[in-house]
Amino acid sequence: MTEKLLKKDDIGKLYSELEKEYKFYAPTKVQGNIAFKQISNAEEIELEYLNSKVPPKDVLFPQKEIIFEYRYEGKEVIIEERKDLDDKLLIFGVRPCDAYSFKLLEDFFASGDFQDDVFLKKRENATIIGIGCNSPRQSCFCTSVGGHPFQKESTDIFLSDLGDNYLVEAISEKGENLVKKLSWLVDIKKGDVEKSKELAKLAEDSFTTKFNFDLVTKVLDENFEHPVWQEISESCIGCSSCTFLCPTCTCFDVIDENDEYNNRGRRIRIWDTCQSCLYTLETSGHNPRPAKIQRCRNRIMHKFSYYPSNYDCLGCVGCGRCITACPVNNELRLIIDKILEIEEKSGEKVSA
Amino acid sequence: MPNPYIPVLTKVKSMVSENEVNDIKTFELEFVNEEEYKAFDYIPGQFAEISIIGKGECPIGIASSPTEEGTIKFTIKKMGTVTSGFHNCDIGDTIGVRGPLGNGWPMEELKGKNIVVIGGGFAFSTLRSLVLYVLDDKHRKDYGDITVIYGNRNSGEVLYRDVLEEWEKRDDIDVVLTIDREEEGWARKVGFVAAVVKEVAPSSENAVAVVCGPPIMIKTAQDELEKLNWKDEQILNSLEMRMKCGIGKCGRCNIGEKFVCIDGPVFSLAELKRMPKEY
Numbered sequence: 001m002t003e004k005l006l007k008k009d010d011i012g013k014l015y016s017e018l019e020k021e022y023k024f025y026a027p028t029k030v031q032g033n034i035a036f037k038q039i040s041n042a043e044e045i046e047l048e049y050l051n052s053k054v055p056p057k058d059v060l061f062p063q064k065e066i067i068f069e070y071r072y073e074g075k076e077v078i079i080e081e082r083k084d085l086d087d088k089l090l091i092f093g094v095r096p097c098d099a100y101s102f103k104l105l106e107d108f109f110a111s112g113d114f115q116d117d118v119f120l121k122k123r124e125n126a127t128i129i130g131i132g133c134n135s136p137r138q139s140c141f142c143t144s145v146g147g148h149p150f151q152k153e154s155t156d157i158f159l160s161d162l163g164d165n166y167l168v169e170a171i172s173e174k175g176e177n178l179v180k181k182l183s184w185l186v187d188i189k190k191g192d193v194e195k196s197k198e199l200a201k202l203a204e205d206s207f208t209t210k211f212n213f214d215l216v217t218k219v220l221d222e223n224f225e226h227p228v229w230q231e232i233s234e235s236c237i238g239c240s241s242c243t244f245l246c247p248t249c250t251c252f253d254v255i256d257e258n259d260e261y262n263n264r265g266r267r268i269r270i271w272d273t274c275q276s277c278l279y280t281l282e283t284s285g286h287n288p289r290p291a292k293i294q295r296c297r298n299r300i301m302h303k304f305s306y307y308p309s310n311y312d313c314l315g316c317v318g319c320g321r322c323i324t325a326c327p328v329n330n331e332l333r334l335i336i337d338k339i340l341e342i343e344e345k346s347g348e349k350v351s352a
Numbered sequence: 353m354p355n356p357y358i359p360v361l362t363k364v365k366s367m368v369s370e371n372e373v374n375d376i377k378t379f380e381l382e383f384v385n386e387e388e389y390k391a392f393d394y395i396p397g398q399f400a401e402i403s404i405i406g407k408g409e410c411p412i413g414i415a416s417s418p419t420e421e422g423t424i425k426f427t428i429k430k431m432g433t434v435t436s437g438f439h440n441c442d443i444g445d446t447i448g449v450r451g452p453l454g455n456g457w458p459m460e461e462l463k464g465k466n467i468v469v470i471g472g473g474f475a476f477s478t479l480r481s482l483v484l485y486v487l488d489d490k491h492r493k494d495y496g497d498i499t500v501i502y503g504n505r506n507s508g509e510v511l512y513r514d515v516l517e518e519w520e521k522r523d524d525i526d527v528v529l530t531i532d533r534e535e536e537g538w539a540r541k542v543g544f545v546a547a548v549v550k551e552v553a554p555s556s557e558n559a560v561a562v563v564c565g566p567p568i569m570i571k572t573a574q575d576e577l578e579k580l581n582w583k584d585e586q587i588l589n590s591l592e593m594r595m596k597c598g599i600g601k602c603g604r605c606n607i608g609e610k611f612v613c614i615d616g617p618v619f620s621l622a623e624l625k626r627m628p629k630e631y
Contacts, residue, residue: 067357070405077405077446079358112614114599117355224628251603254357254596256408265406267357272596272604279604282594283431286567288607288630298606298630306609 001170003193004185008164015042017182022090022127025059027052036091047093047161050137051319055098055247059091060122061105063244064270067118067254071264085121092129093159096151097142097317099130101247103154107311108250127174130155131166134199139320139333141209147318150200160196167196211336213304213314219343220305224297228338233296235330240273242322242332243299248315251279274298300335356599359403359448360388364441365423372508375430376474377439378415380423381447392452394418395459396481397562397590397618400451401598402426407437411595411613413564414452415477417484419491424449427477427511453598454617457482457562457588466496468554470573472503472545472565478590479564480512487525498525499554503545503569505532528552546572549580556582564590567631574621584622591617591631607631 109116133149156175170176258265307315362381383389403409416425530541593605
């Protein structure tokens with residue numbers, strides 16, 4: 001696959017060439033945070049960032065989106081399908097963990113007898129330009145979930161920040177074609193690829209958060225009723241930040257929004273969260289997960305036990321957003337430690 | 353790849369009030385497009401996501417049997433926005449339908465078996481479907497004896513009186529009706545479903561129990577059957593759970609790693625025992 005150099009000064013050129021063909025999404029500053037937005041000016045692009053507050057998942061699976069629209073003509077209902085699903089999207093500057101989340105989302109939405117056409121069409125029409133992480137955050141742990149700060153999976157083109165230039169690597173066929181079209185990209189110099197590899201190694205070595213998730217899954221499967229869940233859920237206030245900011249969370253609610261005066265409306269889906277008691281509350285009043293302990297457990301079990309059972313991979317990309325977002329510091333690292341302690345303690349008993 | 357969230361359109365053909373207080377009605381729906389009716393190939397125990405477009409969508413068990421050709425039926429209690437919308441419908445109103453969804457009762461596996469039907473309240477709908485299916489001339493010879501134990505709070509809540517009367521006239525099905533408390537003029541059983549199961553003491557020999565009702569009824573009926581030496585594999589339960597999509601994407605109907613919408617709603621007690629008690 002082709003390797004080229006993109007001068008940092010040429011980002012504007014890249015944008016103006018690609019925005020004609022694609023809806024161009026890039027990390028940009030929004031109210032002091034980084035967010036992925038469709039931009040209208042290359043200067044809005046902010047590539048010197050650690051990671052976005054909300055993952056770029058929301059480009060393909062937005063917090064609120066139309067499933068279809070409808071209008072009433074007397075008693076007749078006319079359903080109007082979305083026409084924008086075939087638009088070509090480009091998501092620029094995606095971190096490797098978030099790029100990998102696109103693979104998990106795609107596998108999930110494509111699984112089973114029913115394919116989620118709304119998501120999958122957008123995914124198919126999206127080109128992902130990833131960027132390696134020279135300096136992972138202290139809360140990052142992608143290397144514990146099979147990822148890497150320079151992992152290229154699920155990207156079409158991958159950038160490495162070499163200082164004055166980005167090393168541009170075509171990863172997929174889609175990416176290869178795109179790189180070839182950008183004929184003005186500069187040829188790589190001797191040592192550029194090696195430098196990128198060095199940066200990758202340095203980044204990998206800088207990780208402080210590491211877990212053995214194989215063991216976590218095993219302990220979870222054996223300890224569903226363990227009192228540790230009481231301890232884990234005690235300080236949770238149910239704010240749901242962890243799920244709303246998670247790049248692999250996919251739960252949604254569905255409601256109808258009406259424009260009553262014009263006899264029309266739209267059925268939309270909105271992110272929902274298993275951390276809310278309303279999430280499972282049935283019309284009869286019965287609630288299968290009425291307490292925090294069950295809801296906290298469900299989130300952890302879903303990511304690290306149910307996901308491995310159903311899809312043969314962890315439902316986590318190690319971005320660390322749930323760690324930094326938790327307002328009561330009931331964060332994943334502490335939760336995982338408590339879970340692993342069960343195993344350590346039972347080991348002590350056996351040896352004693 | 354069609355958008356799986358887009359319903360096909362049907363019209364309300366008839367509405368029948370099912371109970372004394374008039375908050376449960378059975379809606380008969382006729383497909384606008386004949387091809388879409390043919391594609392709606394279902395078995396008893398499946399459900400559909402039905403919607404009043406502009407109010408919302410909800411999962412409801414299919415009350416009709418595939419042997420009742422031409423239309424499909426849903427029995428709906430007036431509870432929230434969507435179900436109230438149904439109760440305010442007129443004949444000819446448009447209803448969206450997505451389905452059939454879920455696994456349904458395993459009609460093939462039930463062949464040659466005696467069937468004990470245990471139901472409570474208006475969850476009896478998919479059991480109505482199953483019994484009508486089995487009693488149909490085309491299928492009756494494929495199945496053994498049928499016992500129906502059906503409980504309600506009071507006599508005014510007993511659904512499907514017309515078909516129950518038909519069943520009671522036949523000699524190839526036993527119908528045991530019960531209500532929670534004694535009432536003047538009620539000559540049948542009195543007591544909760546579990547107590548009646550204990551009293552009737554259905555034999556587990558070459559039999560399968562199909563159970564649908566409120567969670568507490570399901571659990572107590574299971575207990576009684578176990579005391580009568582029924583094996584976990586012989587007890588089939590249809591579960592309810594809050595759902596939005598019905599196709600395994602919206603997330604909320606999981607019990608452990610299973611989704612009630614696509615892996616259920618019918619689970620054997622053996623399966624349930626391997627799952628967390630979160631239903």
